[in-house]
Amino acid sequence: MFLSDLSIKRRVLMTVIILIMLLLGAISYLQLPVDLFPKVEIPYVTVTTTYLGAGPREIETLVSKPLEEELSTVDGLKHVKSISQEGISLVSLEFDLDKDLDVAAADVRDKVALVEPELPDGADKPLISKFDINAKPILRLAVSGKRSPQSLYLFTDNKIKPQFAKIKGVAEVEIVGGQEREIVIAIDQQRMNAYHLTPADITAAISAANLELPSGHITQDRIEFTVRLAGKVKTVDLLGALYIPTPDGEKVRITELGSVNDTVKEIRELARFQNKETLGLIIKKRADANTIKVADRIIAGIESLKKRLPPDITITIAEDRSAFIRGSLDDVRNNMIIGLILTAICLFLFLHNIRSTLILVVAMPTSIISTFLLLYIFDYSINMMSMMGLALSVGILVNNSILVLENIHRYLELGEDRVTAARRGTSEIAVAVASTTLTNIVVFVPIAFMSSIIGQFFRQFAMTIVFSTIFSLFISYTLTPMLSAKYLKEAGRKASIFRHWDNFYISASRSYGSLVRRLLRHRWIVVIASLLIFLVSMKFLPPLIGFEFFSKTDQGSFQVTVETPVSSTLAATDKVTRRVEAILRELPEQEKIFTTVGKVSGFLGGTSQGVNLAEINVDLIDRKERERSTREIMNSLRATLAGIPAATFTFQETQQGGPGAEKPIQLEIRGDEIESLNRLADRVVELARTVPGATDIDTDWRMGKPEIWIIPDRERASEYGITVGSIAGVLRSSLTGTVASTYRELDDEFDIRVKLEEKDRNFQEQIRNISLLAGDGEVVPLTAVSRIEQREGPTTITRKDRERIVTVSANVVGSSSGEVYSRLKELLDTEVTFPPGYGYFFAGEIEQMQENFREIFIALGLAIVLTYLMLAAILESYRYPAMIMLSLPLAMVAVFLALFLTGTTINIFSLMAMVMLVGLVINNTIVIVDYSNLLR
DSSP: OHHHHHHHHOHHHHHHHHHHHHHHHHHHHHHSOBOSSOOOOOOEEEEEEEOTTOOHHHHIIIIIHHHHHHHTTSTTEEEEEEEEETTEEEEEEEEOTTSOHHHHHHHHHHHHHHHGGGSOTTOOOOEEEEOOTTOSEEEEEEEEOSSOHHHHHHHIIIIIHHHHHTSTTEEEEEEESSOOEEEEEEEOHHHHHHTTOOHHHHHHHHHHHSOEEEEEEEEETTEEEEEEEEOOOSSHHHHTTOEEEOTTSOEEEHHHHEEEEEEEOOOOOEEEETTEEOEEEEEEEOTTSOHHHHHHHHHHHHHHHHHHSOTTOEEEEEEETHHHHHHHHHHHHHHHHHHHHHHHHHHHHHHOOHHHHHHHHHHHHHHHHHHHHHHHHTTOOBSHHHHHHHHHTHHHHHHHHHHHHHHHHHHHHTTOOHHHHHHHHHHHHHHHHHHHHHHHHHHHHHHHTOOSHHHHHHHHHHHHHHHHHHHHHHHHHTHHHHHHHHHOOOOOOOOHHHHHHHHHHHHHHHHHHHHHHHHHTTHHHHHHHHHHHHHHHHHHHHHHHOBOSSOOOOOSEEEEEEEOOTTOOHHHHHHHHHHHHHHHHTOTTEEEEEEEEEEEEOGGGOEEEEEEEEEEEEEEOOGGGOSSOHHHHHHHHHHHHTTSSSOEEEEEEOOOSSSOSSOSEEEEEEESOHHHHHHHHHHHHHHHTTSTTEEEEEESOOOOEEEEEEEEOHHHHHHTTOOHHHHHHHHHHHHTOEEEEEEEETTEEEEEEEEEOGGGTSSHHHHTTOEEEOTTSOEEEGGGSEEEEEEEEOSEEEEETTEEEEEEEEEEOSSOHHHHHHHHHHHHHHHOOOOTTOEEEEEHHHHHHHHHHHHHHHHHHHHHHHHHHHHHHHHTOSHHHHHHHTHHHHHHHHHHHHHHHHTOOBOHHHHHHHHHHHHHHHHHHHHHHHHHHHHO
16 A cells, blocks of 8 residues: 555655644644634524613513514524513524624614614613624622722722723623712702703703813914813712703702702612622623633733732632633543543553554554644634544544554564565555545534534534544554554564463453354344344333433532512512522532622523522532532522522523523413413413423513503693603603713713602602693693503513513423423323414424434434445445444444433433444444455
8 A cells, every 4th residue: 555655665754744743733732722612603693772761561662673673674584582671672683504693793783773763762772792602701700899889880990890801802891780870960849840840951951051072173373272162060069050941031050959969870780799799790702712811811810900909909700610611621631641541551451562552552642633733724622522522533543553553463473574564464454444434434524514503513523533533544554554564573472461361352252253153043033133122222212211402511500590579679689689698608519609689691691680680600619529419409409499488599500601501491382462371371380380300480471560650641631732752751851860961070970860859759659749841831740641550560571573472491300301391292282272373382492402403313314324325335335335234223222221221311412422323333343344255
């Protein structure tokens, strides 16, 4: 064979080529980015719009629906989903996988620009963002200090946040909790009425009296002067001295209408770390940044910043998600090294030759290191998928060289010299080695080209194995025969330990041969028995094993989401949350506890806001130092927290980046009428509670939020010359307040907000006293042009594809998500009658499992067909490949039996292992068939 002959004749040339491969591979390894998962483009774009003071119904009508209508015309759109909550609208758009995400984001931006003029006054500019699986928080920091909360927030916002924001690779730094300074002009309702003024009048007057604007320039004596109006007030007290013109032509000072308060913005969220009030910093990395390097830069930045901070300011790392990535990749590396060592020991036991073993030990890392070169060229990264591909390919890497080396040994035992044995041994086995290599490649290529999200997720896994397999073939044709021709010794006397091992092996081989001969005398019985075993196993084992999408890993952290009644205040929710924290602090396994009240994290990087919500992030000690797993700890807490009244708790294991970041069971009920949807959802919840393994069962619909409805009387209002829009403006200005201008102090600016005094707006009866200004200047009470009712409203309204939906969700404990899904679906089909126009759909993990399992089975079938065709081409026969392929069914029996005995579910990883098994089983069968033909 040309390559092996060239390697034997020109050892220096081949050595230089291999050293170049190793050098480039090592350099590539150092340059490759490091992350937990591959860079995957999940085709989601989100549009977030904040409209403070508006309820979910108003958000749905005024913000979400107009955006949905316009965005539904974007090309390549698969689903559009909106979530309308108090003060915020989140519209998420799922695109077809072949849609370029940058183009999709640009199309969405254009459509949103068309809708912006239609959005209500007071709504913030919609924020458009692409969802990236890697652009998630990597660190949470807790900032505390012995100073006022306002001073701490200002210092953090001005001094600490910018330091982290400018670090290379950081995309966003978000402040959670704290108290932000604000100047509030609190107006007395009666005084304002006495002067026939409205909040809008006061806001406009302040805005006009507190200005700083460039006014042009003048030129004098060859010098140009810039003219600037410096009309900003210099102190807070001076704000109170500003005059407000009245309709009567008089003027009144602000202090005569109310008070000027140097205070803070309304507190709607809190942050706490280790039971101490704190200011949270959530740091996200850029999608293309190296997680480990970014985290290292941030940690180094913290240490550098600590030297320059005032002595009362402390920064603590509350959560470092890069630690799990480091640990996971270190585990894979260590397992790979252990695998190499164990492989070397096994080889030594069978080859009985330290030189042969060393040749293979050199061949394995040579193939692995060289693989990094192709990873770099294809813009891959070092992540769990690529490293897992390398770790699993260790056996494949050494297999080719073993076949070559074993055949060289056979010629040495026949009396050939080293060079002749290396040449003839390599040439003779070259076809079999090429066959095993090509079968491995054709098995993994279909995985790399799967079109689903999982196809993107496993592409680097599959291609890493393909790359390493190609290098192993090259090494087996070059390095192995070259070193064998140089260093192997002719067959000699074996040591006694090897004679004992060989005697044992020969005895086992004879017993196996005897068994095979007996089976061959009853061929049809063996065939029929094998077929029956296969059919019985496929019928009964899979239901006992269970299905799920992604197997959950114990990352040593979990979240507890606390939800109190929708009418709860921030203080009431915080009281319950503190009680939960006290229970969590008693856990012997807990290490850190970071809490946010008023905001919880959601799927696709979104958040849910509400003063009745809280999230507690718990970091546990290292798995080696605790007896219980994260799941076991959560299960024990479910029973403990069940005794806390007036609150519901949801537990979720931390799953970084990959799918599985939401509850596995997501049942969407679709329809038009909210009442009907609620009745159906309640019935589904009842049924779900009877399903073994379903826990944390809940819906995303919440009724009971107290609302005060102002219903205009249009005829009466028109008589007074009052419009519905003016009523809405007065209500918003009076209750939420309107930002009239900004107050500057040094280089900092703070909002100046105008609203009614607390005594005039924090009680239901006071709302009736809110006054409006009629067209003739007369002061008219709100009740003269409207009626006021108290009702209950939802906290969240969810729509999908422009239909309202209610989602019933559940976690799974002691079972698999596939089993829970099957039982629940059976109950729905038999126990629930859906009216016309209503229906249900399993989304989330179940939907992904159905779509991606289908893709994997297609890839498995394609791998089997391609393997058969490849073998037929190599062996120049249709019969022998068919015989080889018959080994697969029995291999699958062993797979399902192993899954059942180990308690492992059928999931993405176990299915990928089955695809891998095609290549491994075929390789073993190829060697047997090829050698049988050779003996003939």
